[in-house]
Amino acid sequence: MILYRGKIYETDATVKLLDSLKDDINETIKNKNIDREKLLFAANRVASGVIDGKYDDIIASVGIDGAEAYVERAVRLLKYENAALLVKSGLPDVSPLPETDRILAPVGALLHIAAGNVDVLPAYSVLSGLLCGNVNVLKLPSQDNGVTIRIMSEMIEMLPEIADFIYVFDTPSSDVASMLKMAEAADRIVVWGSDEAVTAVRKLAPPNVGIVEWGHRISFCFVGEDYEKYPEKLEGLAEHVITTSQLFCSSCQRVYVNSPRKEAADEFCRHFLPFLNLARAKHPLTDKGAAAEAAIRKYAAGIEAVLSESGASGAPDMRYYPGNGCALCAKDDPELEISGFFGNLDVSALPVEELFYVLRDKKGYLQTASIIADEETAKRAGDVMIRAGVTRIVPPDKMSDTFIAEPHDGENELARYCRIVSRYRE
Amino acid sequence: MKYRRALFKKRPFDAADNGDFVKAVREMTEYHVKHNEKYAAILRSKGFDSAELESESDLAKLPFIPTLTLKKHRLFSMPEKLIPVKVTSSGTSGSAGVIGFELSGLWQALKMVCRIFSYKKLFSHRLTNYVVFGYKPDGKNKTAVSKTAFGATLFAPALKRTYALKRVDGKYEADLEAVCEAVLKYAKQKHPVRFMGFPSYTYFAMKLLEQKKISVKLPEGSKIMLAGGWKQYYREQVDKTEFYDTAKRVLGIDDKDIVEFFGAVEHPIAYCDCKNHHFHVPSYSRVIIRDVSTLEPAGYGNVGLVELITPMIKATPITAVMTDDLGVLRPGEECGCGIRSPYLEIIGRVGLKDVKTCAAGAQKLLGDIKL
Numbered sequence: 001m002i003l004y005r006g007k008i009y010e011t012d013a014t015v016k017l018l019d020s021l022k023d024d025i026n027e028t029i030k031n032k033n034i035d036r037e038k039l040l041f042a043a044n045r046v047a048s049g050v051i052d053g054k055y056d057d058i059i060a061s062v063g064i065d066g067a068e069a070y071v072e073r074a075v076r077l078l079k080y081e082n083a084a085l086l087v088k089s090g091l092p093d094v095s096p097l098p099e100t101d102r103i104l105a106p107v108g109a110l111l112h113i114a115a116g117n118v119d120v121l122p123a124y125s126v127l128s129g130l131l132c133g134n135v136n137v138l139k140l141p142s143q144d145n146g147v148t149i150r151i152m153s154e155m156i157e158m159l160p161e162i163a164d165f166i167y168v169f170d171t172p173s174s175d176v177a178s179m180l181k182m183a184e185a186a187d188r189i190v191v192w193g194s195d196e197a198v199t200a201v202r203k204l205a206p207p208n209v210g211i212v213e214w215g216h217r218i219s220f221c222f223v224g225e226d227y228e229k230y231p232e233k234l235e236g237l238a239e240h241v242i243t244t245s246q247l248f249c250s251s252c253q254r255v256y257v258n259s260p261r262k263e264a265a266d267e268f269c270r271h272f273l274p275f276l277n278l279a280r281a282k283h284p285l286t287d288k289g290a291a292a293e294a295a296i297r298k299y300a301a302g303i304e305a306v307l308s309e310s311g312a313s314g315a316p317d318m319r320y321y322p323g324n325g326c327a328l329c330a331k332d333d334p335e336l337e338i339s340g341f342f343g344n345l346d347v348s349a350l351p352v353e354e355l356f357y358v359l360r361d362k363k364g365y366l367q368t369a370s371i372i373a374d375e376e377t378a379k380r381a382g383d384v385m386i387r388a389g390v391t392r393i394v395p396p397d398k399m400s401d402t403f404i405a406e407p408h409d410g411e412n413e414l415a416r417y418c419r420i421v422s423r424y425r426e
Numbered sequence: 427m428k429y430r431r432a433l434f435k436k437r438p439f440d441a442a443d444n445g446d447f448v449k450a451v452r453e454m455t456e457y458h459v460k461h462n463e464k465y466a467a468i469l470r471s472k473g474f475d476s477a478e479l480e481s482e483s484d485l486a487k488l489p490f491i492p493t494l495t496l497k498k499h500r501l502f503s504m505p506e507k508l509i510p511v512k513v514t515s516s517g518t519s520g521s522a523g524v525i526g527f528e529l530s531g532l533w534q535a536l537k538m539v540c541r542i543f544s545y546k547k548l549f550s551h552r553l554t555n556y557v558v559f560g561y562k563p564d565g566k567n568k569t570a571v572s573k574t575a576f577g578a579t580l581f582a583p584a585l586k587r588t589y590a591l592k593r594v595d596g597k598y599e600a601d602l603e604a605v606c607e608a609v610l611k612y613a614k615q616k617h618p619v620r621f622m623g624f625p626s627y628t629y630f631a632m633k634l635l636e637q638k639k640i641s642v643k644l645p646e647g648s649k650i651m652l653a654g655g656w657k658q659y660y661r662e663q664v665d666k667t668e669f670y671d672t673a674k675r676v677l678g679i680d681d682k683d684i685v686e687f688f689g690a691v692e693h694p695i696a697y698c699d700c701k702n703h704h705f706h707v708p709s710y711s712r713v714i715i716r717d718v719s720t721l722e723p724a725g726y727g728n729v730g731l732v733e734l735i736t737p738m739i740k741a742t743p744i745t746a747v748m749t750d751d752l753g754v755l756r757p758g759e760e761c762g763c764g765i766r767s768p769y770l771e772i773i774g775r776v777g778l779k780d781v782k783t784c785a786a787g788a789q790k791l792l793g794d795i796k797l
Binding site: 192216217247248249284285288289290291292293294295296297299300302303304306307325 | 471494
């Protein structure tokens with residue numbers, strides 16, 4: 001399905017609509033503006049609608065475990081005062097300079113390519129583009145379940161003047177000719193996705209079209225050797241691991257224990273497993289497929305540990321601690337990489353002195369870190385993390401929370417969708 | 427391996443077992459424990475002793491190997507130089523596991539295939555045109571699907587073979603236009619046509635013919651033989667009735683002439699559907715459905731992880747493997763086709779329906795398990 005200037009079309013209209021896309025976009029850029037205040041009020045009305053249950057059917061169709069928490073966060077961000085704060089803090093300062101005035105202008109047209117990692121992400125990306133006054137072309141992810149066009153249609157119904165600023169296509173990425181037409185009509189491509197998606201867009205983009213890359217990221221937790229003193233924080237970390245299934249950029253994939261002793265990882269596993277078990281008991285996996293994947297990964301991790309101990313994988317380098325619907329694995333190799341998802345978490349011993357080098361190996365990928373340690377260790381570890389490239393340091397239970405008006409992966413997202421025009425005063 | 431030999435002499439759906447299957451599994455397990463230290467370590471870690479295998483109910487005690495593990499490790503039970511055939515398990519996406527087959531195992535496989543094809547009356551002396559919805563053999567593709575699709579064209583003498591997937595610049599591309607042309611050409615001849623391979627491409631080709639407003643009545647004896655699943659096209663998967671109706675409408679092939687196979691490199695037993703299109707468990711295999719959380723046997727009628735057991739292969743310890751499939755096992759009597767062994771329904775794959783993640787490196791990890 002296609003949404004083009006407020007009208008819905010079937011997919012077979014793609015070629016015809018793409019033929020007129022460039023002209024329609026240019027006509028909009030030349031003649032029309034978005035009233036940001038009205039847009040913020042429209043977003044606020046969507047938030048109110050969610051609270052009133054107007055979109056319960058859409059939310060139910062998303063069908064994810066713990067959807068209420070995501071919805072609550074989305075509502076919070078869409079509220080007028082919060083979205084307004086995002087605009088205020090995210091848009092660049094354009095106060096006059098000694099010789100020039102500065103004018104904030106939209107980039108023009110943005111092509112959003114969202115890889116479908118979060119259900120509302122494509123709509124969010126378009127909304128960000130609209131807030132800066134841009135025309136937005138959106139290539140839907142193949143996994144989109146119709147939610148995006150529903151949300152966009154609702155926004156247009158509330159604020160019909162934004163219709164000409166929204167063009168949503170369900171073109172598959174394999175249709176290179178159509179993708180190229182969209183790219184050629186845009187001033188900048190906004191890509192959300194894996195390394196593969198980012199690489200594909202770099203190849204696709206014409207030289208006069210810029211790219212805004214929001215790639216995948218990886219996150220972790222650092223604990224001091226005195227972690228036993230902080231049961232509430234350990235409980236928070238366990239809740240976070242279980243409730244996010246470790247699927248987000250901000251989800252904890254590895255726990256580092258501040259120690260040069262390898263067995264410190266095993267000691268942490270033994271101490272932390274009851275916390276993880278408790279969190280799993282509170283939040284059982286309701287999706288059979290997810291539960292099955294968690295069970296297989298847990299079982300396979302056990303075999304990996306056996307093969308490791310038997311010398312099959314070289315030196316014994318991992319020990320396995322199975323729980324109920326979750327598991328921990330003590331790994332000697334501290335390389336920061338994805339753990340097993342769905343409550344399967346890896347743990348390594350790593351003294352703070354060596355943390356920098358392990359993190360630098362993942363430069364460009366680092367995102368969220370949490371710290372469970374005494375004040376002095378926490379400060380030292382935090383400094384290392386900032387130097388190494390981490391962009392968020394938050395409490396362990398809030399690793400995947402979204403804070404009002406916070407930057408995205410260390411950058412002001414809205415600033416990437418704007419231009420600052422300098423005009424000399426004559 | 428006398429019990430294995432005895433087992434693979436059986437007819438495909440032999441009701442009389444007399445403990446032969448369990449004896450063969452025990453014999454094979456003992457072989458792997460003796461010749462494969464890694465496998466022996468896995469069984470030891472689970473506290474399992476092959477002496478525990480005395481009856482069918484004991485099969486659930488045999489520790490299974492997940493396909494995920496087979497994709498990461500070469501778990502061979504004999505020197506690689508004695509393994510003449512090594513097959514990768516995935517030709518479409520994700521990482522590929524290597525499963526080795528020794529000559530004696532391949533001999534059992536050949537006997538099994540001959541028995542099942544005879545049972546399904548798939549052998550023919552008539553010259554036949556083939557449309558293979560798979561890879562054109564070129565020596566570079568070592569996937570099981572490419573080998574089996576080609577092998578299946580040997581059961582009726584081939585007049586001509588047309589391949590839907592061709593290697594272009596190192597990648598495989600579907601050439602459905604060529605398939606449409608072949609269908610039009612073959613329809614004018616008197617020789618039967620056999621379509622072999624992936625159901626996704628078969629369906630896409632039929633829909634392309636339909637878009638071109640082409641429908642033909644292929645010569646009597648023509649068949650569609652499906653294998654390999656929908657793989658990355660699972661979102662476009664249609665139900666069987668729609669598939670059969672399209673085949674009748676576009677190619678003039680009745681559903682009785684559509685045969686579907688199910689199997690995996692990790693479990694090289696040819697499951698072939700019955701006249702009611704159910705996959706009954708053949709004499710050479712057993713299925714255990716395991717609970718998705720506890721991994722305990724779930725019994726009939728419950729959705730769970732599909733574990734497959736066969737004592738066919740000595741080269742790799744794939745006696746009991748846990749697939750990435752979710753399925754249900756139903757009593758044979760519920761089918762009504764006359765075969766008494768239980769039948770397996772595959773209803774999906776593990777993981778969230780469409781796993782959505784923005785964690786860096788996740789695609790590689792998910793590729794390990796998603797085929």
